[in-house]
Amino acid sequence: MIIRLVSAAxxxxxxxxxxxxxxxxxLTSPLIIAAERYETQASAAPLLPIPASLIVRVHGGxxxxxxxxxxxxxxxxxxxxAPVWEPGPGLPRMAFTALATLVGGVGYALLLGAVxxxxxxxxxxxxxxxxxxxxxxxxxxxxxxxxxPELPGMEAAPLADRQFWWVMTALxxxxxxxxxxxxxxxxxxxxxxxxxxxxxLAGAPETSHAASNLPAAYAAQFAAxxxxxxxxxxxxxxxxxxxxxGLFGRNRPTHA
Amino acid sequence: MSTxxxxxxxxxxxxxxGAVLVAAFLGLGLVFMxxxxxxxxxxxxxxxxRHSQNFPCH
Numbered sequence: 001m002i003i004r005l006v007s008a009a010x011x012x013x014x015x016x017x018x019x020x021x022x023x024x025x026x027l028t029s030p031l032i033i034a035a036e037r038y039e040t041q042a043s044a045a046p047l048l049p050i051p052a053s054l055i056v057r058v059h060g061g062x063x064x065x066x067x068x069x070x071x072x073x074x075x076x077x078x079x080x081x082a083p084v085w086e087p088g089p090g091l092p093r094m095a096f097t098a099l100a101t102l103v104g105g106v107g108y109a110l111l112l113g114a115v116x117x118x119x120x121x122x123x124x125x126x127x128x129x130x131x132x133x134x135x136x137x138x139x140x141x142x143x144x145x146x147x148x149p150e151l152p153g154m155e156a157a158p159l160a161d162r163q164f165w166w167v168m169t170a171l172x173x174x175x176x177x178x179x180x181x182x183x184x185x186x187x188x189x190x191x192x193x194x195x196x197x198x199x200x201l202a203g204a205p206e207t208s209h210a211a212s213n214l215p216a217a218y219a220a221q222f223a224a225x226x227x228x229x230x231x232x233x234x235x236x237x238x239x240x241x242x243x244x245x246g247l248f249g250r251n252r253p254t255h256a
Numbered sequence: 257m258s259t260x261x262x263x264x265x266x267x268x269x270x271x272x273x274g275a276v277l278v279a280a281f282l283g284l285g286l287v288f289m290x291x292x293x294x295x296x297x298x299x300x301x302x303x304x305x306r307h308s309q310n311f312p313c314h
Contacts, residue, residue: 002275009279028308086300093304100290100302104309107286114279117272140310149310162312163292226308233309 004248005113008123012241013106020105020233021098027225029097031218032152038213039153108135109237113245119182125242132238134181138174140230142196146204149226153214157205169199 087096112131113123121127143166150156172195179192290302291311299306299313306313 001271002278005275005279006282009283024304024308029304032304032307084296084300086297086303096301097304100305103286103302104290104305107283107288107290110279110283110286112283114276114283117279118276144310147310147312149307150313152307152314156312156314159312159314166312222307226310229308230310 001117004245005117006110007248008241008244009106009109009113011244011247012109012112012128012237013102015240016105016109016233016236017098017102019236020229021101023229023232024097024101025094027229028222029094031222031225035151035153035214035218035222038215041213105233105237108139108234109241111135112237112241116241119178123242123245125239128238128240128242128245129235130238132234132241134174134177135237136231136234137177139170140227140234142173142199143169144223144227145200147207148219149223151214151219151222154212154219155208155210157207161205165199165204169204172196172199 087093112128112135115135116123116127116131119131121131146169147156147162147166156162176192176195179188179195183189183192289298291306291309293299293302303313305311
């Protein structure tokens with residue numbers, strides 16, 4: 001059974017990665033690259049009279065080593081610390097984006113398979129899609145309500161806080177959806193609603209409202225496109241997982 | 257909507273539990289690697305994916 005689950009998840013993750021990577025290249029990557037141009041401009045030429053604390057060089061020409069390499073003199077514009085590896089621009093960067101999408105897609109597909117099995121559902125395109133929509137709500141839509149998809153260069157709260165809130169929101173939403181959609185008893189529905197709402201009442205880590213050079217239209221477009229891509233990504237994972245599960249089961253009906 | 261349930265027998269349940277655990281472990285590991293791993297090289301490689309899929313980044 002584990003072989004069948006992993007095989008189906010590999011197929012689903014691969015198909016979703018193909019679709020998701022195509023959409024990312026077409027819709028979000030151009031915006032990310034455009035945003036980085038503003039960001040490197042801002043860090044390369046800090047001529048504006050902005051307090052230094054506002055120019056947090058989150059990307060700083062794509063050198064992310066600031067937090068990990070300990071405190072560093074902000075007036076030293078990089079170069080002192082050995083550069084951290086990053087994929088070269090153009091094709092290598094696209095290749096690694098595709099690879100990351102594949103890893104993420106297979107990971108999500110495995111989780112979807114595990115949840116389907118744990119909930120005692122026979123995977124099919126229909127049930128796969130239904131659970132995939134739950135996955136989209138839990139890891140894409142609900143966290144995005146508090147932490148909007150952000151472009152490079154947009155200021156934000158400390159990473160650890162946001163990651164913690166993200167994970168807690170995803171878990172609470174998933175649990176809440178389970179209680180509402182699968183348990184379906186009045187008490188569990190009430191508990192589920194509490195779980196859905198609680199992370200948002202607790203509140204996401206505060207986003208800084210410092211002005212940014214980035215045009216607002218980019219950020220808005222990016223947020224909408226990012227959620228759209230996430231939905232398609234999940235839908236393909238769900239449909240393909242259900243389809244592939246049936247495909248791998250046909251050869252060995254006795255082991256189904 | 258009808259929900260097909262898998263037929264359960266004693267051994268099936270154990271097998272199923274094992275499959276759920278293995279798949280969940282693998283899946284969490286892969287998602288962590290793509291979305292959260294703090295190593296800078298991994299972060300830079302997965303950078304555009306993280307932004308597009310709304311993982312907290314930087």
